[in-house]
Amino acid sequence: MRKPAPTQHQVHELIQQRWSPRAFSSQPVPPEVLRSLFEAARWAPSSSNEQPWAFLVTTADDKENHAKMLSTLVEFNQAWAKHAPVLVIAVSELAFAKNGHPNRNAFYDTGAAVANLSVEATSRGCSCIKWRVRSSQSNRAFRNPHRVGAHLGLHDRLSGQSGNFARDAAPSRTGPARAKAGGHVCHGRALGKTASFLQK
Numbered sequence: 798m799r800k801p802a803p804t805q806h807q808v809h810e811l812i813q814q815r816w817s818p819r820a821f822s823s824q825p826v827p828p829e830v831l832r833s834l835f836e837a838a839r840w841a842p843s844s845s846n847e848q849p850w851a852f853l854v855t856t857a858d859d860k861e862n863h864a865k866m867l868s869t870l871v872e873f874n875q876a877w878a879k880h881a882p883v884l885v886i887a888v889s890e891l892a893f894a895k896n897g898h899p900n901r902n903a904f905y906d907t908g909a910a911v912a913n914l915s916v917e918a919t920s921r922g923c924s925c926i927k928w929r930v931r932s933s934q935s936n937r938a939f940r941n942p943h944r945v946g947a948h949l950g951l952h953d954r955l956s957g958q959s960g961n962f963a964r965d966a967a968p969s970r971t972g973p974a975r976a977k978a979g980g981h982v983c984h985g986r987a988l989g990k991t992a993s994f995l996q997k
């Protein structure tokens with residue numbers, strides 16, 4: 798199912814077509830597609846080129862790991878996520894490798910990597926949705942090394958096709974896409990003062 802964003806201005810089709818469905822085809826995502834998605838994530842920009850992200854990835858055929866990752870989500874999301882052919886936890890390394898100092902941009906950078914992944918997914922007819930992770934469960938289930946301070950708290954659900962979408966899609970996800978107006982996002986001389994290029 799396609800749900801193009803009703804954008805105020807022209808944007809690339811890949812941006813317009815991305816959205817977060819809650820239902821997916823059970824078809825597995827081919828390994829070569831997965832490789833491309835994480836390759837896209839790998840090439841995101843990051844503060845000091847630290848690349849503080851890492852991804853725990855499981856596919857539905859690995860039932861034990863899939864169930865373990867599912868358990869890190871709140872129950873509401875588990876209802877949808879259990880059908881996902883791929884589950885991912887994005888992890889942020891919160892300290893710089895070179896000196897152990899806190900990296901305040903780690904979450905920001907990991908978000909950029911996930912955004913890259915989402916765009917690549919859209920280009921390949923895949924969808925993904927992010928879910929908050931219950932960090933305590935996640936840490937327990939995956940025994941993260943202590944140097945990884947916290948999870949970014951994203952769960953992605955990916956699919957090759959969205960063939961069975963209509964059957965079990967949540968109404969809240971099939972409604973029109975929503976975004977704040979440009980004037981709420983782009984400010985000029987101060988926050989609250991709309992950027993001039995938006996007024997022309």
Ligand SMILES: Cc1cc2nc3c(=O)[nH]c(=O)nc-3n(C[C@H](O)[C@H](O)[C@H](O)COP(=O)(O)O)c2cc1C
Nearest residue numbers: 815816817818819874926927928929950951974975
């Ligand atoms: C950090 C993050 C956490 C999210 N958590 C949830 C969640 O717990 N459950 C859910 O259904 N969607 C979740 N979402 C998806 C957002 O609700 C969705 O991106 C937003 O409503 C905009 O819709 P769109 O992605 O279709 O444009 C999350 C998104 C992000 C980026």
